[in-house]
Amino acid sequence: MIGAGLLAKKAVERGLKVKPYVKTSMAPGSRVVVEYLRKSNLLPYLEKLGFHVVGFGCTTCIGNSGPLPKDIEEEIVKRNLYVASVLSGNRNFEGRIHPLVKWNFLTSPPLVVAYAIAGRVNWDPYREPLDSEVYLEDIWPSSKEIQEYIEKYLDSEDFKKEYSKVFEGDEIWKKLEVNKGEIYEWDSKSTYIREPPFFLDFKLEKEEIKDIKGAYVLLLLGDRITTDHISPAGPITKDSPAALYLKSMGVDPSEFNTYGARRGNHEVMLRGAFTNPRLKNFLVDREGGWTIFIPTGEIMSVYDAAMMYKERGIPLIILAGKQYGAGSSRDWAAKATALLGIKAVIAESFERIHRSNLVGMGVLPLQFEEGENYRKLGLKGFEVYDIEGIAEGISPRKKVKVKAKREKEEIEFKVTVRLDNWVEVDYYKNGGIMNMVLREIIKKKRK
Secondary structure (H helix, E strand, C coil): HHHHHHHHHCCCCCCCCCCCCCCCEEEECCHHHHHHHHHHHCCCHHHHCCEEEEEEEEECHHHHCCCCCCCHHHHHHHCCCEEEECCCCCCCCCCCCCCCEEEEEEEEHHHHHHHHHCCCCCCCCCCCCCCCCCCHHHHCHHHHHHHHHHHHHHCCCHHHHCCCCCCCHHHHHHCCCCCCCCCCCCCCCCCCCCCCCCCCCCCCCCCCCCCEEEEEEEEECCCCCCCHHHHHCCCCCCCCCHHHHHHCCCCCCHHHECCCCCCCCHHHHHHHHCCCCEEEEECCCCCCCEEECCCEEEEEEEHHHHHHHHCCCCCCCEEEECCEEEEECCCHHHHHHHHHHHHEECCCCCCHHHHHHHCCCCCEEEEEECCCHHHHCCCCCCCEEEEEECCCCCCCCEEEEEEEECCCCCEEEEEEEEECCCHHHHHHHHCCCCHHHHHHHHHHHHH
């Protein structure tokens, strides 16, 4: 960050400016960063280029740096532009930084400032100038300069001062009125924290597992579907199912906030599942959170279709390609999948943590045989699926049979049950890890 500040200082002194169509912001991981930038008098130069502090910690990299200017948003939508961000955070999945930003490039803080001045991501920092006369090498701070500033302005006392009272909170936090009982009291009017439905139909004795019969495909997906595709963390867009819910609860659009901020409300997270604007469901000819309700052929939101299937008692599955569930280990990617009524995900391969999370929520991960996928098998996603061999007993990596039925044809193939050990088998038999843990707690207390 010292390097970014020094580069900004030299850029301002050379008369360089950030392009007017570039949105800039700064979100340090620590408040100490602002302190040493202020003491070194580098902060004003960053601010001169538009890099004002918008928050600390998880902001830009999780879509919390605010909206784009309205006229720029309108231009992106109108012309279907592929626009990009350059950031020094640690995440760059599609649609994560902003729903309309398709590309996200990770780089160092000084280069973030440089690209903001250049105004385009296809700028060559080695050969092209930042303007007609100034090249990057002209304003790039040396290692010696950076070290001198660090030694002069970085003080361990700043860390002690900032973090010695970190758990006390500010005056606003201290004035919050809370009930101090041992059991949390749910507020039915809250749109941030609501009682989750995971234990509403809880039974002390686990039920026998069954074969999955008569399932429909909710989503037909490609390779490398990330947890950001499955459960976005960024802004809640104004016409999304989650937005409609919040409006019905009296929330003004200016207060929609992000999915990450409202992750304590399952009603929001459930409606946000698979609404990433870059998600491509091959059942329909459009991007975003859309699917087809197969019984009627009507195109609708993933959430609306899932609820209609649930009303009819129809189980759901997902067909996907390689590396399903890549990216962040986001718990809601598995929770929302389960709440939508999805009983199984059949993919070519799974990302390790998300596969484990699916098992933990009672969703069965199934893997195509080596060299097979839904395309090679001729599956279109409009078939009716039976998954057989579960009820007779399940074991780690057991092979089970899938029958995909459509008019005048039945396609049969084997898949591997991706329950990789007996502990995971137990989770699945209990309908998920939460059910299993609760059963064990209750039974121990009754002894």
